[in-house]
Amino acid sequence: MTTTNDIADKIAADHGLTKTQSKAIVEAVFAAISSAATSGAETSIQGFGKFKIKEKPEHEGRNPSTGATIKVAASRKLGFTPAKALKDALNK
Numbered sequence: 001m002t003t004t005n006d007i008a009d010k011i012a013a014d015h016g017l018t019k020t021q022s023k024a025i026v027e028a029v030f031a032a033i034s035s036a037a038t039s040g041a042e043t044s045i046q047g048f049g050k051f052k053i054k055e056k057p058e059h060e061g062r063n064p065s066t067g068a069t070i071k072v073a074a075s076r077k078l079g080f081t082p083a084k085a086l087k088d089a090l091n092k
Helices: 004-015 019-038 084-090
Strands: 043-045 048-057 059-062 069-072 075-081
Touching: 004 019, 019 043, 019 048, 075 084
Parallel strands: none
Antiparallel strands: 043 048, 048 075, 059 069
16 A cells, blocks of 8 residues: 555655655645535546546435345545546556
8 A cells, every 4th residue: 555655655656855855745736626526627637537527416316235225425525537548567
């Protein structure tokens, strides 16, 4: 598993930054993606992929323990679609 600290450490080593500076950059990138998502905007990162909101309408579901039908509220989910370059790299 890779954490934000791992990503920050890699950036610091590769670009001659301090760990504090690189962690601030990583957190700023994730904050920008989160901010765009909460406002409903799509975020596209060239060569990596797109983050976009998917609307899921209200629907009926089942309570697994009782089998009773319940209404599941509408929700918004953050979806990720990898770029072709990333898909190709994963499937080598």
